[in-house]
Amino acid sequence: MSALPVRVLWRSKVADWLRRNWRGPAIAQGALFVALLLAFLVATAQTSVYGGGVRRDTFMLHAPIPTPVLRFTPPASAQTPVVAVLAHGYAASKEIMSSFATDLAKQGVTVYTFDFPGHGASPDVYGGATHSGVVAQLVSTLSEVVDFALAHAPPRTKLVLLGYSLGTIAVGEYALRHPTMSSLQATVLVAGILKDKPSLTTPRNLLVLSGQFDLPGINDISRDSIAAACDIAANAVRSAVYACRTATADQRKRVILPGLDHISIVTAASTHDIVIQWLGQTVDPRIGQKPVDADVRLHWMLAGFIAALLAAGVLIRLLALGFRLRPAEQSPQPLPAGADGAPVLGAPALLGFGALAATLGLALLGLRVALPSSFWAADPFPFTFLRQQVSADVAIFFLMAGAALGVALWRIPRLRAALTLPSRREALLQGLLALVVTLFLMMTLGALSTYAWESLALDPQRLWRAVVYACMLWPFFVGLRSLLRAVAPRLRRPALADLGASLLVLLALVATIAMNFGRLSYLGILLPIFAIIVFALVGASAWTRRTLAHPVALMATLEALLLAWTLAATLPLVA
Numbered sequence: 001m002s003a004l005p006v007r008v009l010w011r012s013k014v015a016d017w018l019r020r021n022w023r024g025p026a027i028a029q030g031a032l033f034v035a036l037l038l039a040f041l042v043a044t045a046q047t048s049v050y051g052g053g054v055r056r057d058t059f060m061l062h063a064p065i066p067t068p069v070l071r072f073t074p075p076a077s078a079q080t081p082v083v084a085v086l087a088h089g090y091a092a093s094k095e096i097m098s099s100f101a102t103d104l105a106k107q108g109v110t111v112y113t114f115d116f117p118g119h120g121a122s123p124d125v126y127g128g129a130t131h132s133g134v135v136a137q138l139v140s141t142l143s144e145v146v147d148f149a150l151a152h153a154p155p156r157t158k159l160v161l162l163g164y165s166l167g168t169i170a171v172g173e174y175a176l177r178h179p180t181m182s183s184l185q186a187t188v189l190v191a192g193i194l195k196d197k198p199s200l201t202t203p204r205n206l207l208v209l210s211g212q213f214d215l216p217g218i219n220d221i222s223r224d225s226i227a228a229a230c231d232i233a234a235n236a237v238r239s240a241v242y243a244c245r246t247a248t249a250d251q252r253k254r255v256i257l258p259g260l261d262h263i264s265i266v267t268a269a270s271t272h273d274i275v276i277q278w279l280g281q282t283v284d285p286r287i288g289q290k291p292v293d294a295d296v297r298l299h300w301m302l303a304g305f306i307a308a309l310l311a312a313g314v315l316i317r318l319l320a321l322g323f324r325l326r327p328a329e330q331s332p333q334p335l336p337a338g339a340d341g342a343p344v345l346g347a348p349a350l351l352g353f354g355a356l357a358a359t360l361g362l363a364l365l366g367l368r369v370a371l372p373s374s375f376w377a378a379d380p381f382p383f384t385f386l387r388q389q390v391s392a393d394v395a396i397f398f399l400m401a402g403a404a405l406g407v408a409l410w411r412i413p414r415l416r417a418a419l420t421l422p423s424r425r426e427a428l429l430q431g432l433l434a435l436v437v438t439l440f441l442m443m444t445l446g447a448l449s450t451y452a453w454e455s456l457a458l459d460p461q462r463l464w465r466a467v468v469y470a471c472m473l474w475p476f477f478v479g480l481r482s483l484l485r486a487v488a489p490r491l492r493r494p495a496l497a498d499l500g501a502s503l504l505v506l507l508a509l510v511a512t513i514a515m516n517f518g519r520l521s522y523l524g525i526l527l528p529i530f531a532i533i534v535f536a537l538v539g540a541s542a543w544t545r546r547t548l549a550h551p552v553a554l555m556a557t558l559e560a561l562l563l564a565w566t567l568a569a570t571l572p573l574v575a
Contacts, residue, residue, distance in 0.1 A: 422552060
């Protein structure tokens with residue numbers, strides 16, 4: 001047979017397959033996917049354009065503590081003799097300070113952000129090998145970056161230090177230990193947790209910021225810090241804005257920013273504006289001459305996020321067609337009716353939610369009994385090799401809950417009888433679909449987030465942890481989705497089952513933090529992000545039910561992969 005007839009036959013088969021599987025709605029879905037992808041690219045480009053000529057350079061600072069550094073250099077025509085070093089917070093990275101750094105660089109300030117040990121791309125571990133000197137390690141890392149920044153700046157360069165959350169410990173301690181450092185002109189503490197008190201003379205030109213809805217205790221710390229810096233009683237600081245001036249003409253100011261919390265304070269335009277105006281008053285009058293509108297960048301980033309999430313939903317439908325998975329059932333199961341004919345909540349639904357609550361409670365109790373209270377204690381169970389704070393604890397909690405939920409589904413006859421699972425082939429294809437969607441989100445959301453807000457990149461030392469976390473999380477989400485599949489037909493609105501289960505999971509995480517506060521307190525900072533992911537998955541579940549007949553494996557795998565990605569990418573690595 002010649003090559004030409006073979007090509008003709010192959011093209012004929014492809015065309016016939018496309019006619020049978022991709023006509024009509026599939027073409028519209030494909031066009032919508034392309035449109036959303038273009039919208040994402042436009043938003044990403046606009047986020048980049050906001051930099052306005054600011055150059056970004058990433059490099060490794062080879063010092064006693066190896067430190068990844070991100071430098072923001074303003075255009076040569078706009079440069080001022082001012083250098084700023086920005087220190088990020090716990091479970092963050094140098095990228096979360098990029099919005100701050102961009103706005104400062106547009107004012108002519110050369111800015112350095114960096115990763116603390118154990119965070120972001122740092123090859124070192126948080127707390128060191130013995131966990132005995134966290135503060136010393138943080139201050140040493142900051143000191144190395146400051147020395148590098150001043151060594152590569154012109155003589156008589158003025159230095160500004162800005163710390164956010166955990167970074168305020170490093171910045172505040174460094175400033176207090178260098179009271180005679182002439183180049184250090186201003187210190188800014190954002191959502192500070194510095195315990196040592198400033199004085200009338202140190203640090204110079206101190207600005208203390210916190211959000212109206214910041215974490216408990218943060219506003220009290222800001223009040224105490226400014227009171228010590230102004231040498232007054234803490235109860236004298238009663239207003240949201242308080243300022244004083246010392247005998248040496250140094251200025252001190254404390255501001256509680258309305259409407260902001262512990263996370264939004266680092267990206268809000270109001271925060272950037274007050275910092276830039278403060279530096280214009282105390283360091284160099286050329287700073288603050290250009291308007292600040294960080295919200296424009298933030299809005300473009302959010303637009304890109306929304307476009308990518310919607311595109312992921314469309315991608316699920318396209319891949320479901322391509323994999324030839326069973327479409328959603330056209331006729332839902334009838335609701336069980338009572339004597340008066342009204343729909344009633346059946347026993348499987350009541351048993352299901354009872355089993356879910358009980359298994360979460362058992363896992364919570366198990367974690368409370370087995371988990372050491374020390375922040376640095378080794379993980380219990382055979383998971384010490386993970387060496388990641390908080391993330392491993394959360395994964396262990398879900399693993400225990402998943403095991404208990406699996407036993408409940410298997411041992412309670414009425415629940416087992418209500419389960420309807422996809423075939424093995426369909427489950428494997430759904431798992432593959434979930435993996436493709438997760439990779440798509442990593443290439444879109446992950447890339448944009450790393451550039452514009454917080455690093456969600458997975459280097460090798462975090463990638464293998466994400467795989468382990470996904471394996472630990474998957475049994476729970478398989479059990480949960482199987483349970484909800486049994487419960488949903490009993491409800492007039494199946495999405496309510498998803499919402500109720502999500503609320504139970506979040507409530508269990510809150511209880512976990514409360515019962516293990518010494519070890520898991522920092523999980524409270526990430527809880528709003530977890531809540532956003534969980535509730536976004538409620539919408540994703542409703543969408544997949546309209547696409548596939550039994551999307552149990554798809555949703556379970558997708559939830560496990562996304563949560564594992566978040567856990568592996570954010571929290572610090574330890575020895």
